[in-house]
Amino acid sequence: MAAADDATFASTDDLDETEQEAVQDLLFRLADDELVLAERYTEWQVRAPTLESDISMANIAQDELGHARLWYEVLKDFGHDETDLIWERDADDFRHSTLVEQPFAEGDWADAIVRAYLYDVAEDIQLHALENSTFEPIRDRVGKVLGEEDYHLEYATNWLERLAADDEGRENVQDAVDRLYPYALTLFEPTDEEVEATIVERGLRGEDLVELRDTWHDRVSDFLESIGIEVPGLDLPDQYDVHISPDELPEHLGRDGDHTDHWESLLDEMTEAYDELGRDYATHIMDDDE
Amino acid sequence: MIWEVFRQNQAGDYHTHCGNVHAPDREMALLFAEVQHGRRKPTNSLWVVPQEEIGEVDTEDAKFGGTTNKSYRFARTYNVEPAAEEVEASEKELTEAERKRGEA
Amino acid sequence: MNVEETKARASPREFSPKDDLPEEYRKAATRMLEFHANSEIMGAYLERPFIRKAPSLERKMAFSAKVQDEIGHGQLLYRAAESLGVKTRDEMLDDLAEGKGKFLNCFHYPLESWVETPMIAFFVDGAAMRRQATLKKSSWEPYAHAMDKICFEEGFHVKHGESILGELMNGSKKEQEMTQEAFDKWWPRILQFFGPTDDQSSHHDFAADVGLKVMTNDELRNAFLNTYLPKAKKYGLEIPDEPRIRENDDGTYDVVEDDLDWDEFFTIAKNDYEPGVGQIEGRKHAQDAVEWVRNALDEQEAIAAGGQSPQAAD
Numbered sequence: 010m011a012a013a014d015d016a017t018f019a020s021t022d023d024l025d026e027t028e029q030e031a032v033q034d035l036l037f038r039l040a041d042d043e044l045v046l047a048e049r050y051t052e053w054q055v056r057a058p059t060l061e062s063d064i065s066m067a068n069i070a071q072d073e074l075g076h077a078r079l080w081y082e083v084l085k086d087f088g089h090d091e092t093d094l095i096w097e098r099d100a101d102d103f104r105h106s107t108l109v110e111q112p113f114a115e116g117d118w119a120d121a122i123v124r125a126y127l128y129d130v131a132e133d134i135q136l137h138a139l140e141n142s143t144f145e146p147i148r149d150r151v152g153k154v155l156g157e158e159d160y161h162l163e164y165a166t167n168w169l170e171r172l173a174a175d176d177e178g179r180e181n182v183q184d185a186v187d188r189l190y191p192y193a194l195t196l197f198e199p200t201d202e203e204v205e206a207t208i209v210e211r212g213l214r215g216e217d218l219v220e221l222r223d224t225w226h227d228r229v230s231d232f233l234e235s236i237g238i239e240v241p242g243l244d245l246p247d248q249y250d251v252h253i254s255p256d257e258l259p260e261h262l263g264r265d266g267d268h269t270d271h272w273e274s275l276l277d278e279m280t281e282a283y284d285e286l287g288r289d290y291a292t293h294i295m296d297d298d299e
Numbered sequence: 300m301i302w303e304v305f306r307q308n309q310a311g312d313y314h315t316h317c318g319n320v321h322a323p324d325r326e327m328a329l330l331f332a333e334v335q336h337g338r339r340k341p342t343n344s345l346w347v348v349p350q351e352e353i354g355e356v357d358t359e360d361a362k363f364g365g366t367t368n369k370s371y372r373f374a375r376t377y378n379v380e381p382a383a384e385e386v387e388a389s390e391k392e393l394t395e396a397e398r399k400r401g402e403a
Numbered sequence: 404m405n406v407e408e409t410k411a412r413a414s415p416r417e418f419s420p421k422d423d424l425p426e427e428y429r430k431a432a433t434r435m436l437e438f439h440a441n442s443e444i445m446g447a448y449l450e451r452p453f454i455r456k457a458p459s460l461e462r463k464m465a466f467s468a469k470v471q472d473e474i475g476h477g478q479l480l481y482r483a484a485e486s487l488g489v490k491t492r493d494e495m496l497d498d499l500a501e502g503k504g505k506f507l508n509c510f511h512y513p514l515e516s517w518v519e520t521p522m523i524a525f526f527v528d529g530a531a532m533r534r535q536a537t538l539k540k541s542s543w544e545p546y547a548h549a550m551d552k553i554c555f556e557e558g559f560h561v562k563h564g565e566s567i568l569g570e571l572m573n574g575s576k577k578e579q580e581m582t583q584e585a586f587d588k589w590w591p592r593i594l595q596f597f598g599p600t601d602d603q604s605s606h607h608d609f610a611a612d613v614g615l616k617v618m619t620n621d622e623l624r625n626a627f628l629n630t631y632l633p634k635a636k637k638y639g640l641e642i643p644d645e646p647r648i649r650e651n652d653d654g655t656y657d658v659v660e661d662d663l664d665w666d667e668f669f670t671i672a673k674n675d676y677e678p679g680v681g682q683i684e685g686r687k688h689a690q691d692a693v694e695w696v697r698n699a700l701d702e703q704e705a706i707a708a709g710g711q712s713p714q715a716a717d
């Protein structure tokens with residue numbers, strides 16, 4: 010977008026009201042996805058198939074929590090603090106995709122790996138589209154986050170190759186793909202149509218959601234098909250509209266604040282101790298990142 | 300064939316990499332290593348491993364310990380005095396490791 | 404080597420897998436290491452729910468890192484145990500799942516509230532670290548090497564636990580009261596961490612004679628109380644009147660053993676204590692649920708080793 014090229018926003022002060030809303034929405038998408046995905050990943054701690062895979066999955070969870078922390082920190086520049094960003098926020102104010110909030114069936118390691126893969130490819134594509142964001146605090150943080158994503162992708166693809174080489178494993182992977190694929194599509198849904206338009210117009214993100222989704226779909230289906238996993242086709246309307254046909258999407262998109270019931274019960278568990286203690290603050294133990 | 304050689308100074312120490320030898324098989328590798336790498340430095344034991352059996356990942360491929368702030372893994376981050384000497388010793392080691400990571 | 408020769412040679416880091424050690428040594432070392440490794444796993448099992456419940460993002464990260472470390476310690480210790488040639492890691496993990504594997508008394512109790520977490524993360528970990536620091540001098544070299552790495556990491560755990568305790572005891576009145584209640588409940592269990600006084604301990608003599616252990620339970624309990632009793636008081640915790648603890652003139656402590664529930668302790672030691680049984684079964688359930696993944700990995704391993712690959716004939 011030509012207009013975006015010469016506009017760059019060094020801080021929140023440089024944003025007008027519309028832009029402020031757009032940047033915050035963009036950050037909530039990023040931060041909430043990472044937080045909730047990580048929260049689900051931690052369920053595998055002490056439950057993963059082997060001790061080594063337990064330790065490595067825990068690491069990925071911590072990476073994602075760290076990414077959430079980085080994005081929430083930028084949101085603090087808009088006057089938020091951690092209590093209203095996480096601990097006292099209403100469930101339907103969260104903007105994560107419904108992919109990341111789905112519970113794991115017990116022992117469904119294939120779900121964890123497929124979900125990680127679908128998510129990590131999307132994140133990789135999205136982060137690259139943010140490398141030239143006109144909003145500097147986002148642009149400055151992309152490198153740090155990307156630095157940890159290579160391992161995540163490699164981890165997921167290596168696991169998928171091995172699981173798919175085994176009859177039972179392949180079946181479980183296929184089941185997980187069939188079940189999760191519609192939810193993964195919600196990663197590319199807008200929080201709000203107008204806000205999304207601003208995100209693209211002002212160059213906050215280099216590509217629009219349709220472009221991201223198409224790149225994602227091609228990459229994901231090439232790889233999964235190469236290991237013998239079928240991927241649903243993307244039936245795009247002829248007009249190549251922003252939206253894919255609604256019947257491909259699950260009932261709840263997440264991005265618009267409409268979540269599956271799993272999210273509310275997960276958030277209840279997360280805030281249980283905070284509420285029990287009657288806290289009105291969230292403890293920081295680390296120094297702020299520069 | 301190349302064999303990597305690991306030497307242990309004395310019983311209880313770690314075996315650390317000290318070099319390699321050309322040899323056709325394990326037995327010959329041990330014979331060569333014994334003289335090439337064990338004749339002068341204090342040696343309690345040597346290991347030989349075929350070079351091709353060694354897998355490697357280095358800083359070109361990996362971001363060891365990650366790229367985002369993981370200071371919560373280090374004792375120094377917690378604002379309390381170490382409770383006991385062993386906690387203090389651990390904190391020293393951790394802080395040293397954290398410092399070296401920062402320099403890398 | 405026979406037992407007498409082993410005793411004569413016993414010194415820190417003296418024995419490695421290539422030594423021809425008597426069966427008594429191998430079995431005693433395996434028993435110790437397996438107990439230690441199992442305890443890491445069951446401790447992690449207890450703490451895992453608090454990754455989710457942690458009341459701040461950074462506490463959550465720290466809790467995840469701590470549980471990750473504990474599983475890592477289990478990994479190191481099972482390896483050190485495996486290298487004795489008595490049991491494989493799979494056998495030890497299966498025994499733990501079947502309720503045959505033994506582990507620390509404290510990890511048989513349920514951990515239900517955030518205010519209880521420092522009871523494990525500070526006091527039990529502090530006690531464990533006291534013991535572990537001495538095991539760097541174990542005669543089984545792989546054990547000592549595992550201790551190098553474990554003690555390196557453990558300083559984070561103890562300070563993390565102390566930081567939570569400090570925060571709670573400097574928090575609201577409600578937090579302080581809840582924490583005191585948790586302390587009252589956990590304190591006797593923590594005192595039992597080092598087991599009964601030495602004369603009642605059945606395995607100690609041999610383990611000490613062959614250098615597997617270097618300090619007695621009494622010495623360890625004293626060292627722990629010397630440091631952690633004042634710490635508890637410093638944070639404003641009241642030490643319960645019972646079990647009675649007598650401070651001697653030489654700075655050592657006597658815990659009045661009759662004030663502690665040894666029936667419960669020995670029920671726990673047999674893996675018969677109810678909450679503990681549930682925890683063992685909970686872990687078994689989770690372990691069974693991913694058996695299919697381990698089978699898939701085993702198959703991959705066989706193929707990689709050139710065993711059953713369908714492509715092997717190519």
